[in-house]
């Protein structure tokens with residue numbers, strides 16, 4: 413019994429381990445942004461996002477540049493022109509794979525003092541980012557400068573994986589339904605044993621009586 417339990421726990425440990433391995437292809441992303449606006453924005457490196465675990469959503473953000481007064485001014489101009497703050501992301505060491513892009517209204521980021529959420533969608537294997545969203549803390553611009561001037565991007569990373577989405581457990585559900593149906597049926601049919609099965613019992617008794625009678629008669 414103990415051995416059996418040990419085996420079970422070992423097995424579950426192994427499978428858990430495998431799943432973790434499978435999902436935890438470590439990813440390093442480079443985030444570039446464009447603060448100049450205009451029709452052909454120039455992107456410059458901004459931050460790196462190191463995803464340590466897709467499963468637990470563990471990610472470390474490192475900002476590659478100082479947030480200077482100059483940059484703040486650029487963002488302010490973008491905000492005043494009601495322009496967009498554009499971001500693109502690529503996998504470090506795999507630039508040829510192309511970019512994943514997103515944008516937000518510059519005024520939102522400006523008025524949020526650079527507090528933002530990066531929503532990253534990874535593929536089923538957890539090995540590459542296939543989509544991104546940028547959500548600043550301020551959703552509706554008020555047209556006023558932030559109360560606290562930003563010192564640096566304040567980035568929260570949220571990772572979404574299609575694997576992590578809960579799968580409806582239909583098999584168990586159907587089993588439950590069946591069980592409930594059975595229970596109901598049993599609950600309704602609370603007649604006595606005799607009342608339920610008389611049609612089987614009566615012929616058996618009759619046959620027994622008849623055959624018994626026949627034997628007696630034969631003696």
Ligand SMILES: *[C@@H]1O[C@H](CO)[C@@H](O)[C@H](O)[C@H]1NC(C)=O
Nearest residue numbers: 525526527528560566567568
């Ligand atoms: C950074 O963002 C968090 C929420 O995402 C917020 O609670 C915190 O006040 C922000 N820090 C700064 C310095 O803006």
